[in-house]
Amino acid sequence: MRDVRVTGFAHLAGACIARGLLLGAAGITAHRLDIGVQMRSIRRSLAVLAAVVLTAVTAGCGSSDSGDADGKITLNISTFSEWGYAGLLKEYQKLHPDITIKHNRFATSDEAKEQFQTALGAGSGLADVIGVEGGWMQQLLKHPDNFVDLTSPKVEGRWKDWNTKLASTADGKLLGYATDIGPQTIAYRSDLFKAAGLPTDREKVAELFGGDDATWDDFFAVGKRFVDARTGPAFYDASASVATSWADQYRVLWEDPKTGDIIADKNKDLRNIYDTVTSHEDLSAHLARWSEDWVSAFQKDKFAVMLAPSWMLGVIKGNAAGVRGWDVADVYPNGGVNSGGSYLSVPKQSKHPKEAQALAEWLTAPEQQTKAFKASGNFPSQIEAQKSPEVQKVTEPFFNDAPVGKILTERASNITMVPYRGENYFAIAAAFNDAINRVSVDKTHSAKESWDMFVDALDALK
Numbered sequence: 001m002r003d004v005r006v007t008g009f010a011h012l013a014g015a016c017i018a019r020g021l022l023l024g025a026a027g028i029t030a031h032r033l034d035i036g037v038q039m040r041s042i043r044r045s046l047a048v049l050a051a052v053v054l055t056a057v058t059a060g061c062g063s064s065d066s067g068d069a070d071g072k073i074t075l076n077i078s079t080f081s082e083w084g085y086a087g088l089l090k091e092y093q094k095l096h097p098d099i100t101i102k103h104n105r106f107a108t109s110d111e112a113k114e115q116f117q118t119a120l121g122a123g124s125g126l127a128d129v130i131g132v133e134g135g136w137m138q139q140l141l142k143h144p145d146n147f148v149d150l151t152s153p154k155v156e157g158r159w160k161d162w163n164t165k166l167a168s169t170a171d172g173k174l175l176g177y178a179t180d181i182g183p184q185t186i187a188y189r190s191d192l193f194k195a196a197g198l199p200t201d202r203e204k205v206a207e208l209f210g211g212d213d214a215t216w217d218d219f220f221a222v223g224k225r226f227v228d229a230r231t232g233p234a235f236y237d238a239s240a241s242v243a244t245s246w247a248d249q250y251r252v253l254w255e256d257p258k259t260g261d262i263i264a265d266k267n268k269d270l271r272n273i274y275d276t277v278t279s280h281e282d283l284s285a286h287l288a289r290w291s292e293d294w295v296s297a298f299q300k301d302k303f304a305v306m307l308a309p310s311w312m313l314g315v316i317k318g319n320a321a322g323v324r325g326w327d328v329a330d331v332y333p334n335g336g337v338n339s340g341g342s343y344l345s346v347p348k349q350s351k352h353p354k355e356a357q358a359l360a361e362w363l364t365a366p367e368q369q370t371k372a373f374k375a376s377g378n379f380p381s382q383i384e385a386q387k388s389p390e391v392q393k394v395t396e397p398f399f400n401d402a403p404v405g406k407i408l409t410e411r412a413s414n415i416t417m418v419p420y421r422g423e424n425y426f427a428i429a430a431a432f433n434d435a436i437n438r439v440s441v442d443k444t445h446s447a448k449e450s451w452d453m454f455v456d457a458l459d460a461l462k
Helices: 010-017 040-052 086-095 109-122 134-141 161-165 190-195 202-208 216-228 239-247 268-278 292-297 312-319 353-363 366-376 404-413 425-440 447-461
Strands: 073-080 099-106 129-133 177-189 234-236 303-309 326-329 338-345
Touching: 073 109, 073 353, 086 099, 086 353, 086 366, 099 109, 099 353, 109 129, 109 134, 129 134, 129 353, 134 338, 161 177, 177 190, 177 312, 177 353, 177 366, 177 404, 202 326, 216 234, 216 303, 234 239, 239 268, 239 303, 239 425, 268 425, 268 447, 303 312, 303 338, 312 326, 326 404, 338 353, 353 366, 425 447
Parallel strands: 073 099, 073 129, 234 303
Antiparallel strands: 129 338, 177 303, 177 326, 177 338
């Protein structure tokens, strides 16, 4: 699938469609981030995936029976979109002839989340191993007694602390093995930069944005230089995506981790992000990511820069097919930020928890994560896998032969934490996105009016 045509919540919901988009000549594909916002428009657009997806229902996803008469057992694993597991599961069964694996694949993580919630509430119907989007890992942490503690000496040191912390309870239980992450980069049109009198070489572009000391002030300053050249295109595609990416660099913005209280409307950092982004509307193409206009803009030279997680590179390639000039710079404002990522968890509903944990452990080992990266483009969360020659040598012809393996590894090394996302995160973030878009896309309200509407929306949630 090369052309994505959907509408909806820009940075937060759209990424769920990214798995399955071709990322490079090496055969890797793009990853996604689905934060769980349920949108009919996205489901319609994802219907094309149905031909390659085994859609699982609650009964079909459930844990296997205790075993076959001949002593063999069957393990069910449920994932969504494309994880690059087809070949790996066949390999595992060859290594373990007494185990048969049934793989249930949902079209989207939204569908997987719905089935997860239904089966968790019913007390049955979950697979032996379930793929969990990082955005809804918090739901598992609220019900730790329903999941196997996967803590094991065998996996110590596999992941960065921030990655395991997202799947860990307060008392140290590990409820998920990380599979992949989404380190952010800056993708840019070198031809449009050249027309504006800016550097085009990716190393010089990284320096232009501030290099290792890059800040958001630097980012907007480069944008001003670009638009002041008056060559036509806007600097970046979507204001809401810039704001959301910036917000992801703060540990606490939306809710108080201790009390669960909504604090976004009173958070000075979030207000600064909002005010800064809405004051730079002259840099924006006024698009909503994943909208029809956004998709078509790739072919019309409407913007020069995108903040792009690893999985977004495949989306760009698909939407900008035939367009030359795209490149990737190893730089990001304020260091690093993660956008996306998933985990494998084992519900206590499983009749074979030890075997299920062993499968999850094997699938997330560096050797297997490297193979999954080659098959799907999902950037490994495993530290050793990131440093492997197989990952480091990956280049992308569409992005001027950019060494994306090395760039993504470097960007990943700059990620130090992930934001806290509580029970109301999705609703709050959607309201924030709407506030930005009323100013930038719809142009129906002033920044102050739209912020006041955001505050009203949060009051309704309290």
